[in-house]
Amino acid sequence: MKDSFLDRFIHYLIVERGLSKNTIEAYGHDVTRFLNFLREKKIDPIEEPSRLDLRTFLHDLKKKGLSTRSIARNLISVRMFFRFLQQEGVIELNPAEVLELPKMAKTLPEVLSLEEVERLLAQPDPKTPLGVRDRTMLEMLYATGMRVSELIHLSTHQIQLEGGYVLLRGKGSKERIVPLGGEAIHWLKKYLTESRPLLLKGRETPFLFTNRSGRPMSRQQFWKSIKAYGRRGGIQKRITPHVLRHSFASHLLERGADLRSVQMMLGHVDISTTQIYTHVTGERLKKVHQRYHPRG
Numbered sequence: 489m490k491d492s493f494l495d496r497f498i499h500y501l502i503v504e505r506g507l508s509k510n511t512i513e514a515y516g517h518d519v520t521r522f523l524n525f526l527r528e529k530k531i532d533p534i535e536e537p538s539r540l541d542l543r544t545f546l547h548d549l550k551k552k553g554l555s556t557r558s559i560a561r562n563l564i565s566v567r568m569f570f571r572f573l574q575q576e577g578v579i580e581l582n583p584a585e586v587l588e589l590p591k592m593a594k595t596l597p598e599v600l601s602l603e604e605v606e607r608l609l610a611q612p613d614p615k616t617p618l619g620v621r622d623r624t625m626l627e628m629l630y631a632t633g634m635r636v637s638e639l640i641h642l643s644t645h646q647i648q649l650e651g652g653y654v655l656l657r658g659k660g661s662k663e664r665i666v667p668l669g670g671e672a673i674h675w676l677k678k679y680l681t682e683s684r685p686l687l688l689k690g691r692e693t694p695f696l697f698t699n700r701s702g703r704p705m706s707r708q709q710f711w712k713s714i715k716a717y718g719r720r721g722g723i724q725k726r727i728t729p730h731v732l733r734h735s736f737a738s739h740l741l742e743r744g745a746d747l748r749s750v751q752m753m754l755g756h757v758d759i760s761t762t763q764i765y766t767h768v769t770g771e772r773l774k775k776v777h778q779r780y781h782p783r784g
Contacts, residue, residue: 515569549562608721618683628676630672711728
């Protein structure tokens with residue numbers, strides 16, 4: 489396969505599909521891996537690899553120790569690539585279309601209890617500019633359920649304090665409005681008036697959250713911070729920014745929020761993605777029932 493086809497595929501994902509940068513990188517990585525596999529086997533992708541070739545590729549990934557989820561994603565990427573070649577008239581049949589995705593066990597997302605959330609939020613030092621910044625970031629994650637990539641790329645004009653909401657741009661540049669809540673608004677005001685000016689030291693940037701140098705926070709920086717705050721708070725669970733997103737959704741549903749509203753706030757295209765949280769709340773209800781029911 490000439491590299492130009494891969495370049496055209498990436499361009500198609502950016503321009504026509506409007507996918508996020510991370511998703512496009514994943515597709516590109518997976519398809520490159522597949523094309524390299526074909527080159528090693530001296531198979532020309534233009535001549536339409538057989539289903540057996542594809543199954544051999546997937547089996548090769550399994551032998552290399554890739555998880556079922558990663559193998560499934562590779563197949564989805566390759567399927568999308570061949571679909572693109574079909575649309576372009578390069579090939580007639582998509583050999584990946586009929587292959588079934590590997591069956592994956594549904595894993596319930598890790599969530600924090602309310603008490604654990606409170607302990608985590610209490611860890612940053614509110615007497616320091618960095619502490620106020622980190623407390624604000626944690627409050628916003630839990631208040632909105634936004635993704636960490638959305639958080640670190642927030643600009644000041646996306647925040648509407650008077651209206652009490654934040655305008656988020658999620659996967660595929662899709663926009664959604666999410667309420668902030670009283671606590672997040674309180675810390676945002678404190679951060680914007682007291683801490684952010686001290687961190688910027690007269691510099692200008694459109695980014696809401698910055699590091700000591702006045703540059704935008706990186707995903708890795710924030711991931712390390714939240715992990716450290718979790719340890720400091722004595723939380724045994726693995727803490728990541730996504731755990732707060734999971735906790736946001738679970739806690740809303742536990743208190744009676746409807747699935748459709750939670751879907752809109754999370755920015756899920758398909759409501760079936762949001763339904764995993766109903767399993768979480770269901771599991772909790774079963775544990776409560778078993779613990780307290782006289783015949784449990």
